[in-house]
Amino acid sequence: MAEPIKRVRTRHFQNAKANGIKITGLTSYDQLSATIFDEAGIDFLLVGDSAGNTVFGYDTTLPVTIDELIPLTRAVAGAVKRALVVADMPFGSYETGADEALHTAFRFMKETGAHAVKLEGGVRSAEQIRRIVSAGIPVMAHIGYTPQSEHGLGGHVIQGRGEGAEALLADAHAVEDAGAFAVVLEMVPSAVAAQITSELTIPTISVGAGPSTDGQLLVWTDWAGFSGGRIPKFVKQYADLRGVLGDAAKAYIADIASGSFPAPEHEYDA
Ligand SMILES: Nc1nc(=O)c2c([nH]1)NC[C@@H]1CN(c3ccc(C(=O)N[C@@H](CCC(=O)O)C(=O)O)cc3)CN21
Ligand SMILES: CC(C)C(=O)C(=O)O
Numbered sequence: 001m002a003e004p005i006k007r008v009r010t011r012h013f014q015n016a017k018a019n020g021i022k023i024t025g026l027t028s029y030d031q032l033s034a035t036i037f038d039e040a041g042i043d044f045l046l047v048g049d050s051a052g053n054t055v056f057g058y059d060t061t062l063p064v065t066i067d068e069l070i071p072l073t074r075a076v077a078g079a080v081k082r083a084l085v086v087a088d089m090p091f092g093s094y095e096t097g098a099d100e101a102l103h104t105a106f107r108f109m110k111e112t113g114a115h116a117v118k119l120e121g122g123v124r125s126a127e128q129i130r131r132i133v134s135a136g137i138p139v140m141a142h143i144g145y146t147p148q149s150e151h152g153l154g155g156h157v158i159q160g161r162g163e164g165a166e167a168l169l170a171d172a173h174a175v176e177d178a179g180a181f182a183v184v185l186e187m188v189p190s191a192v193a194a195q196i197t198s199e200l201t202i203p204t205i206s207v208g209a210g211p212s213t214d215g216q217l218l219v220w221t222d223w224a225g226f227s228g229g230r231i232p233k234f235v236k237q238y239a240d241l242r243g244v245l246g247d248a249a250k251a252y253i254a255d256i257a258s259g260s261f262p263a264p265e266h267e268y269d270a
């Protein structure tokens with residue numbers, strides 16, 4: 001997206017697609033990382049319910065609550081000057097209907113300063129998206145592999161393969177028709193993502209959906225080599241924060257043991 005934009009708005013997402021300029025996104029859960037990514041020129045920051053994995057140490061995103069995400073989202077929204085901040089609506093906060101979904105969206109908009117909300121599901125979430133959009137709140141949709149339905153989907157399964165492509169296309173059109181300003185495609189074959197991208201007028205954002213979408217998004221702790229354990233195949237690691245911080249901790253421990261920290265320059269005179 002063009003650098004001179006003062007503050008990224010949903011119309012810039014639309015312009016980027018029209019002009020073939022890629023949209024860039026990362027997750028963020030705190031003000032320090034948000035400031036760094038914003039100053040680097042990232043277009044949007046998602047305060048994902050992936051905080052369940054990355055911040056809180058849960059095995060899945062299912063236990064994450066609105067009350068856990070609100071302070072994280074407030075920290076990110078308060079830190080950025082340019083990036084558009086998207087609040088991820090957690091499992092159990094929108095599925096029962098459009099009223100519940102709008103109520104949750106209001107909480108995020110009023111209590112955090114986020115600029116948009118995100119929720120999972122295509123056809124099944126279309127009424128929720130429509131209602132939130134009708135209240136003036138931009139919605140980022142999320143289809144394909146939807147982590148909040150991990151157990152219903154039977155694990156981390158690629159969506160839209162073979163016969164599944166038709167249902168995925170129906171989901172994509174449903175969220176566009178409902179008024180979403182963009183749609184995340186997670187773990188979808190690249191060719192299907194390319195077809196969806198060409199059929200839709202709203203931008204598509206890939207998380208493991210290949211290079212042909214209008215934008216890309218990754219979980220920042222995976223991307224920076226900060227997450228432990230198994231990293232999804234679709235992630236490219238751009239740094240080795242675990243290595244850097246582990247080495248720093250070992251050096252600190254050794255310096256304290258040897259007496260070389262604190263040194264005179266770290267001390268106060270009487
Ligand atoms: N740290 C983190 N990164 C993510 O990308 C992420 C989250 N958390 N939490 C919410 C969802 C869950 N997602 C995930 C989680 C695991 C796989 C994974 O392990 N994929 C394997 C193949 C499937 C399997 O064998 O389980 C892979 O190698 O890509 C993929 C996406 C994506 N999101
Ligand atoms: C993986 C992205 C799309 C997400 O929903 C999250 O970080 O919670």
Ligand SMILES: [Mg+2]
Nearest residue numbers: 048049050088
């Ligand atoms: Mg999420």
